[in-house]
Amino acid sequence: MVTFQSRFGPAQWLEPYTDKTLEALPSKGVKRVAILAPAFLADCVQTLEEITMGGRGTFMHAGGEKVAYIECLNDSPGSMDMIEAMVRRELSGWL
Helix, strand or coil, X not given: CCCECCXXXXXXXXXXXXXXXXXXXXXXXXXXXXXXXXXXXXXXXXXXXXXXXXXXXXXXXXXXXXEEEECCCCCCHHHHHHHHHHHHHHCCCCC
């Protein structure tokens, strides 16, 4: 499932909200979740604090049993290879 977690201020944001979803899942029988933040290439304070700490707390407090956070690509060799391939493809003819 896809949810959205970057809310700021009182304005309406994209839904469903990650925190509200994590809070509701245990009551629907979902006791274990794995979370991936594909919009981020690298883990940052937002992913680490809001999702791994806040999201885990919300889910567990609502009755969840286990949360797995799947790390972003960060500076792994595979990540760097992917970025290099994309840059080379997009700049083909320029270099």
